[in-house]
Amino acid sequence: MTHKVLLLPGDGIGPEIAVQAKRLLHACQDAGLDIDIDEALVGGAAYDAHLDPLPPETLQKAKAADAILLGAVGGPKWDTLEDLSKRPEKGLLGLRKNLGLFGNLRPAMLYPQLASASSLKPELVSGLDIMIVRELTGGIYFGQPRGIEVRDGQRVGFNTYIYAESEIERIGRVAFEMARKRGKKLCSVDKANVLEVTILWREVMNRLAQEYMDVELTHMYVDNAAMQLVREPKQFDVVVTGNMFGDILSDAAAMLTGSIGMLPSASLNESGQGMYEPCHGSAPDIAGKNLANPLAMMLSVAMMLRYSLAENAMAERIEAAVGKVLDDGLRTADIASEGMQTIGTDAMGDAVLAAFAQQA
Structure with a gap:
C-alpha cells in the first residue's frame, strides 16, 4: 500500500x-x-x-x-x-x-559523537536516551475560561488549568505503551502537592498502571523533575506529563544533548x-x-x-x-x-x- x-x-x-x-x-x-x-x-x-x-x-x-x-x-x-x-x-x-x-513525543537522545557539545559533563549525558510524552491538546493552554479583565479597578489575567479523565487516560496509554517498548520505566510528572488537576492526573496514572504490571511507574513533582534532569538525567527512560510542564521539560531535556538542531519530534492522533x-x-x-x-x-x-x-x-x-x-x-x-x-x-x-x- x-x-x-x-x-x-x-x-x-x-x-x-x-x-x-x-x-x-x-x-x-x-x-x-x-x-x-x-x-x-x-x-x-x-x-x-x-x-x-x-x-x-x-x-x-x-x-x-x-x-x-x-x-x-x-x-x-x-x-x-x-x-x-x-x-x-x-x-x-x-x-x-x-x-x-x-500525543507529543519528544526524544532527548545524545549521539556519543556529540557528548562534548552538552553543557553537562560527558559522564552525566553519555548514553542519554529519554522520551518525553507530552499531552498536547489540553491543559492550561486550552482551558476555559481565560482572558484579561478589570476587577476592583485593576486588570487581571486568568487561565484555567483543566484535564478530563479521558484526556489523561489517553496520553497515559501512549506513555505506558512507549515504556513497554523501551526500558519499561515510566515517570509521571505532576504537581499533585498543590494542584487538584494533577491529583486527578496521578490517580488516573496509578489506575492505568494496574493494566501495565510489566512497567515500573514512578511519580515526580515538576520542580524536582527539572532539577533531576540536570543532576542525573540518565535516571529517566519515558516521562509523561501535561501540556505546560511538557513544554518546559522537553526543551530543557533537548539542550542536554548539546543542540536542539539534532532532535526530531512527533505529534500523534488516535489513528496513528x-x-x-x-x-x-x-x-x-x-x-x-x-x-x-x-x-x-x-x-x-x-x-x-x-x-x-x-x-x-x-x-x-x-x-x-x-x-x-x-x-x-x-x-x-x-x-x-x-x-x-x-x-x-x-x-x-x-x-x-x-x-x-x-x-x-
Missing part, C-alpha cells in the same frame, strides 16, 4: 531543511519504499500567499495524508499582525486541533497519523545562508517511518547514516567542535544521502 506523505516546508529555515528531507524521501523511494509525496503551504508562507496560515487546501491534504513532515513556522516578519488568528503559529495549532494530534518536525524553530536569523542543521529534519523522517508508517528497517537505516556522518567528523555550525569539519546545510544533506546509500 502506498504511504501518503505531506511535506510542509513552512518559514525561515524550514524550506532549506525540507529540501533535504525531500531528497531523503526520494532516496527511500529508490530503496523500495512505496510513498507518494505532496507539498503545501502553512504558516507565514501560507499567509503571504492566501492571507491564511492554514489554507483549506493544506488542511484537506493533511487530513488525507498518512503522515506529515513540517519544517518550521513563524518569524519576525509576521509578529506585527494585529489579528492573532492570522499569525503563522495558528497554522500549526490548527493542524494539531483539526487532526486531533494529542502523525505530524513530524524538528524541535527547533524557524531560526530566521540564519535563513537562506546555508547554515541550518538539517539533521533534526532528516531524523524526523526516520521517526515518521517508525511511528506512522511501520517501516522500522528504513528508519534504522537513516539513523545509521546520521551516525556515520558524525563518525566522519562532519558538523554544522551549531554542533561544531575543535578538530571537526564544519559544513553547511546542503553539504550535510549530501553526506547523509551518501551514507544512506552505503547502508544498502
Whole structure:
C-alpha cells in the first residue's frame, strides 16, 4: 500500500531543511519504499500567499495524508499582525486541533559523537536516551475560561488549568505503551502537592498502571523533575506529563544533548497519523545562508517511518547514516567542535544521502 506523505516546508529555515528531507524521501523511494509525496503551504508562507496560515487546501491534504513532515513556522516578519488568528503559529495549532494530534513525543537522545557539545559533563549525558510524552491538546493552554479583565479597578489575567479523565487516560496509554517498548520505566510528572488537576492526573496514572504490571511507574513533582534532569538525567527512560510542564521539560531535556538542531519530534492522533518536525524553530536569523542543521529534519523522517508508517528497517537505516556522518567528523555550525569539519546545510544533506546509500 502506498504511504501518503505531506511535506510542509513552512518559514525561515524550514524550506532549506525540507529540501533535504525531500531528497531523503526520494532516496527511500529508490530503496523500495512505496510513498507518494505532496507539498503545501502553512504558516507565514501560507499567509503571504492566501492571507491564511492554514489554507483549506493544506488542511484537506493533511487530513488525507498518512503522515506529515513540517519544517518550521513563524518569524519576525509576521509578529506585527494585529489579528492573532492570522499569525503563522495558528497554522500549526490548527493542524494539531483539526487532526486531533494529542500525543507529543519528544526524544532527548545524545549521539556519543556529540557528548562534548552538552553543557553537562560527558559522564552525566553519555548514553542519554529519554522520551518525553507530552499531552498536547489540553491543559492550561486550552482551558476555559481565560482572558484579561478589570476587577476592583485593576486588570487581571486568568487561565484555567483543566484535564478530563479521558484526556489523561489517553496520553497515559501512549506513555505506558512507549515504556513497554523501551526500558519499561515510566515517570509521571505532576504537581499533585498543590494542584487538584494533577491529583486527578496521578490517580488516573496509578489506575492505568494496574493494566501495565510489566512497567515500573514512578511519580515526580515538576520542580524536582527539572532539577533531576540536570543532576542525573540518565535516571529517566519515558516521562509523561501535561501540556505546560511538557513544554518546559522537553526543551530543557533537548539542550542536554548539546543542540536542539539534532532532535526530531512527533505529534500523534488516535489513528496513528502523525505530524513530524524538528524541535527547533524557524531560526530566521540564519535563513537562506546555508547554515541550518538539517539533521533534526532528516531524523524526523526516520521517526515518521517508525511511528506512522511501520517501516522500522528504513528508519534504522537513516539513523545509521546520521551516525556515520558524525563518525566522519562532519558538523554544522551549531554542533561544531575543535578538530571537526564544519559544513553547511546542503553539504550535510549530501553526506547523509551518501551514507544512506552505503547502508544498502
